[in-house]
Amino acid sequence: MNMLTEAGVEQQLADQGNTPAIKMRGKGVTVHYGDKQALFGVDLDVPEKQVTALIGPSGCGKSTFLRCLNRMNDTIPICRVGGDITLDGEDIYDPKIDVVELRARVGMVFQKPNPFPKSIYENIAYGPRIHGLTKNKAELDAVVESSLRKAALWDEVKDRLQEPGTGLSGGQQQRLCIARAIAVSPEVILMDEPCSALDPIATAKVEELIDELRQNYTIVIVTHSMQQAARVSQRTAMFHLGYLVEEGATDKMFTNPDDKRTQDYITGRFG
């Protein structure tokens, strides 16, 4: 028993190299939409260069928490956020923090693919251009190509970069959105159910992609698919009714959760 546990820990360490640093940390995060409270004091750490999966039944506050991490909630007038959220130890809700810079560091991919109604090239080039990341056209071309390659889309679109991004298939559009997020070289990528509109093959491609992106980026992903959470994430956090029920290594969460609600949810007994 003891041996087994140690072997498990060793295995985990081998997977991750050494103990990862904490990239983002939420402490006592509360969110109100008007009078209605959506999150009740969530404490959650997001380790660097790992995939953290947020799971839980519908309406439990996964998206709400995710959107706190790059302050997308700022766009909702009735939304108030409390508690502390830090990125590399800096409070992101500090008035000194520039939201634009924060969102460049913490990119987001949405549930529904939302490419700009512009060419594929323009979709990718927009971010680097507004942030002034490239000096000339050649550099920009290189960024576009490498982003599309990282998003495993290059081979499919390299001959039609000037065609509108909205003309791609749903799966391609979602990978385009991922490429668009990568193009500004963020440190963290937030994904809110990125595969919910995709077929199994496209889903597999995106999952593969997430696994690769883990080398360079910290990823937080919301998913309703337990298999997906198990496949792509290293850590899993379970939400319920606005509370963080439990969080831990994915292996442990799926084999031996501490909380009965997690067990029930994972085995499909509610949610």
Add this chain to the structure above:
Amino acid sequence: MTDTTLSTGPASPDSLHTGDAAKARLRARYAAEARFKWLGAGAVALAGFFLLLLLSTIVTKALPAFHQNYVALEVDLSADKIDPADPGAANFLGLVHDGMAGEFPQVSGRQERRLLRGLVSTGAGVMLREAIEADPTMLGGTRRIAVPLDDFADLYLKGLLAKSGPSCRIAGVTVSGAGDEVAVGFPDDAILAMARGAGAVDGEDGGLRLTSGSQSLLLEIAGGTLKITELSTGEAGGAIGKATVLEPLASASDMPDDAMLRTIETAEANRKITDREIVWLDRLAGAGKIENRWNTLFFFTGASREPELAGIWGAVVGSALTMVVTLALSFPIGVAAAIYLEEFATKNRLTNLIEVNINNLAAVPSIVFGLLGLAVFLNWFSLPRSAPLVGGMVLALMTLPTIIIAARAALRAVPPSIREAALGIGASKVQTVFHHVLPLAMPGIMTGTIIGMAQALGETAPLLMIGMVAFIVDIPGGFTDAATVLPVQIFMWADFPEPAFQQKTSAAILILLGFLVIMNAIAVVLRKRFERRW
């Protein structure tokens, strides 16, 4: 429950959707659909019919105004008429009148001369002077010069003043006597019946009298023209009568001659042109001296009290200047306000109040804006009266709510996912709006703008308040010159008593409609551009 269903329902198991009752429901549905389709098609057809009716009446009424009749006269421009050293001092209109008199050397008497002179436009002198200024080589001899006819003469030649009746040939007509009144004799009394048909009244002496209230019977004989005034039975089944000489006969003899009898159905009292003028004009037309030209005067001159000289260009320029001001003010302000209210303003009492008031402003009668313009722009800011600048400002006030409402609707219609996408990769609020949201909303904004501008273009009432109804002859050269605009010009022309202004009114309406079509076409082209960029 099951029993009743079985007993009342049709036999087959899937009866709910295939049974007789279901078929009846389906039929009723199709019938309703067909009815609606027919109603819709009928509504469209009715609207189309009225549009066609409107357009065709306007076009048919307007067409005559697009042409103007000119008379080609031999005008003496020799040195003893026009001093080559100082050509401007000459009496150009007098020269034109001399040319006219030259065409009809037999016309004598003050009144007749004046009548003859009245056939050419009073603007002919100015036009002659301008022609000579443009080309001084014309001087020093007799030239054939075409000058515009007076409006009534022009209208007559277009067939709009008097209706000509049938004409017939009569053999063996005798004319005796000399002077203004002559006696005529006809070999048979068929002429009497014709005169009766023409509305002749019984005279005291048992004869017939043709008054100014009856049709005119004109007798063309021996190179001249007579107007029959009295008729009575003559001897041997013939008829005799008296006639006024409108044009002297070349040979006044008692010998019987062939004559041409013309009737003019519109009584002289009911028309704005006398028989004499008609005869002169027909003579000129017969001699090929009348030229029907494309009416450049109408298109390229400003307003005038003389219908034949009145043009639309001043109003067109005034309208264009006014629209430029309106667009330059209302588009940026309206779009900026819409963007602010829709994308940046926090929703609170104040913005709610503003929103409600903007919506209310869109429903405020336009004349109220005119009063506002009068009170604020003219009385308070002391801006010039009747100026396109002020007109444009007033119309901009009127157009703003329309543009703001349309622009807000267009902005709201841009899917939020686009905003999230831009914000999510670190675009600022302003970048998000100007790079993504605004371009997507642009076609809608432009549609709203065009609707607003079209309204403004056709607006009369507020402009009356700020003095743009003034009679302005000069073509405005800038935003602060006194000017008038197309709808106001139409309004004024519709009010003028001269019949020639009726055609001008319709023609001006056509030009206003043309303006609108051009504006819409520009909007469509721009919209296509904006859509293609995506």
